[in-house]
Amino acid sequence: MNKSNMNKSKPSGTLAQIIFTVLTAILVIAGLALTLYSPEQISAAPPSKSDPSQTNSTPQKIVSPAPSKPVTKKQITGAELYSINCNRCHSERYPTERTAAQWKTIMLHMQVRANLPASQARLILKYLQENSGR
């Protein structure tokens, strides 16, 4: 609260700050460099409907189940929209994890929570239902 407390510092704290700053800088620079200058070679194939065992398996890599090809001028697909929107906040769930009816309820929830356009939510739902578990 008071000025003396506000200005207090310890050598160990200063060292920790320096270490933190350096590590953060390294993290940022390395992350950006690797992301921008290395082609992403992570598999991005959509999960197979015939292989639901993938759904709870431990990932060998943090991969996306939806395609990761660049967006073009064509009409975007539900799979692409799913990959674009859902991965912003959490890892994508495999469509096989839920039934078509469950996806309908979840997508209504996510349309409101993430404030997505209804037209895009419909395309995502169509993709999920077509590839759903049942």
Add this chain to the structure above:
Amino acid sequence: MKNNCRLVGLLGATCVVASLSPSRVSAEVSDADFKALQQAVQKLTDEVKGLEQTNALVEQKHEQDMQTIKELQEKLSQTTQTANEAERKSAAASQAQTKPVLGPPIDEATVNHNFMMLGDAEFKYVRVQGQHPTFLQSDFAPIFLYRGGDNVLFEAGFDTTLANNAPSSPGYTTTFNLSFAQLDYVMNDYMTLAVGDLLLPLGTYSQRGAGWLNLIPDDPLAVDALIPGSGVGAQLLGAIPIGTEGKFLNYAVYGANGPSSSDGTGNAGALDLGGNVGVRSDGVVANLHANLSGGARVGIFLPFAPHYDFEFGVSGQSGEWDNQGTHLWSAGVLDAALHLGSSFEAKGEYILTRYGSDDQGEVKQRGYFGQLGYKLAGLNLNAPLINNVELMGRYDDVHDGLGTHTRRFTMGYVYYISSTFLFEGDYEIFRSNDPTVPNNQLIFQLSYGF
């Protein structure tokens, strides 16, 4: 057949006449008889020719009749088959009417999936400097969803935690808090009405900050200290797509009870961000100030490719907070998030608040956080353990406007046991002029999203 008999008879008669008029009478045949005979032969010859033609026509007609008969037989066969099939279907239909109709598989019955439970659970180990280490049942947070048709959804989220009753009494208390409960009605493609205890769109963290989504066990200091997470009210929200490549603009406009005074006064320390739900503790229905608060957010989302996107938003809220209605509480928030590939994420929020008070005058608060994450899978190493790790870092800074300034440095990791089962570890360093704030703490957390 009749014509054939005539032809044979005529030919026979001709032969008899020819054989019975041989040479022995040739000398006696006059020219007139010969001519008459010749004419008779010629006549018979013509008749034979006519009969032959007639016979050819009859044979042709016979073939046509046979073809017609064949076609009629085929049609009869088809008709019989159709009749048999109709009879079989009729029998099956009558049989079905006497048996119960089988419904769709139970899992596809819509009613079973109108109701769902999602959510997350967290379990922590915390070692705070100067305190004993401890395990924490930090949170079990189910979200219940009930969908009524295509356009109506009720959703409610709860937080269940345990807390000691010590030092005042033994035992422990289970808290079961309603973090939000709202009814959503999708009015059309561009507008949804949400009413209830709303997760307020002041920035995005409050709405998207469930335990397993955080990736860092603690919330940002400024989000917890400066703005309310939820409020009872009504909201209109929606999104407008831009082009066909996934870009969109979204908005939210709402009215809520807003922050209030915990003791009814206008003193700065009495500001209560989380209270004022419309009913007082004595059961009286009342807003704790004269007028409602209003707020809004406008955001834009720009994807460049899957996993490459930028989001930016501006939001704010303002309203009276004291019982007398003499002081305003106002907040403004900038939020941004950047994804560069599936491995790199950066996001942050900047928060400014102002409120008047009886004892401190105008209180100016500000705070921000910036957070980075990098999934080591982006290195493309052939090492499963490393590929499952995401490195995290966050910097927090908050001025409470009353003289306290706190900063926090967080370094940590997330180990993805599965895509929704996370083992997180963080080391946090605090710098604050508040003596109750520890210098550092170590946190390990298991998070599961379901």
